[in-house]
Amino acid sequence: MKPLQLVSIFLGGLLFGFGLAFSGMTQPEIVLSFLQLRDLGLLLVLGMATGITLITYQLVKKSIKKPLVSKSFSPYPSIIRKDAIIGAVIFGIGWGISGLCPGSALASIGIGNMPILIGIGGMFLGAYVQGAYFSKKTS
Amino acid sequence: MVNLLFPLGITNYxxxxxxxxxxxxxxxxxTGIRAGASSFxxxxxxYFSNKEYFQRKLYTTTRVWRIVFTLGLIVGAFLFTITFNNGQxxxxxxxxxxxxLGGFLVGFGTRFSRGCTSGHxxxxxxSFSLSSFLAVITFLIIAIFTAFIVGSLGVIP
Structure with a gap:
């Protein structure tokens, strides 16, 4: 991958991480307060982020033929897969227990939240067990 | 009403x-990439496992930028902390x-589902993906249900 592409991804990630911290989503306590329906803020965060992304995806694909520093847009698979739902159930249980989801847990390192490394270690282990023992050969 | 639904206000969100x-x-x-976090x-x-699943192109050709993206997430959150949050x-x-335990299930589940809160x-x-829409509804409902059970067992926070 070209340096310019990596710089683009780094800067996009930087904005993403800044926004996660700004919104408080890097604090598991605030995420849990949403999951226990004491503060609906997470829905505002997800809604704003999705809304802006949706507009960008539409505008960008209509106005330019290729991304500014790459050759083509990556496709998005739209087939319905049973695994997407089974995985979502397991993810939901883990999210409800801990208040952690991947992006906010990784960004949480940046706010100095060192216990989060236990959660990230768990995520690596979970991803390993999934890939090594519960993946299908095809797809 | 706003105070009741959003005790910390709505501006930050x-x-x-x-x-x-x-x-x-x-x-x-x-770059044309739809970046999610969990594939990281x-x-x-x-880099460490020779198992067939991890050596597929989907991962070996994206692992560099996914690390760079993750570093961006961490540095971005750090910059927020030392500026707007006064170094707290x-x-x-x-x-x-x-x-x-939660982390393990999140790692397993998001990879089995091929997406998390950012990807799906x-x-x-x-991207108007029906599969992602169903996944999002599912993990939101299950997570709320689970968090209520955890809370009702007296586990705080």
């Missing part, structure tokens, strides 16, 4: 959400066993 959306948008405009775990494991760092009070949530919904 709205501004933060906009910044997240701009980050995802910028990556798509410049599988793609990084591909944060340490969670969620118990270690919840972080470990932000990128998938914005």
């Amino acid at each position: 709205i501004v933060g959400g906009i910044l997240i959306g701009l980050g995802v948008s910028m990556i798509f405009l410049l 775990f599988s793609s990084t494991i591909s 760092f944060f340490t969670t009070n969620v118990q270690w066993w919840r972080l470990a 949530g932000i990128c998938g919904l914005a």
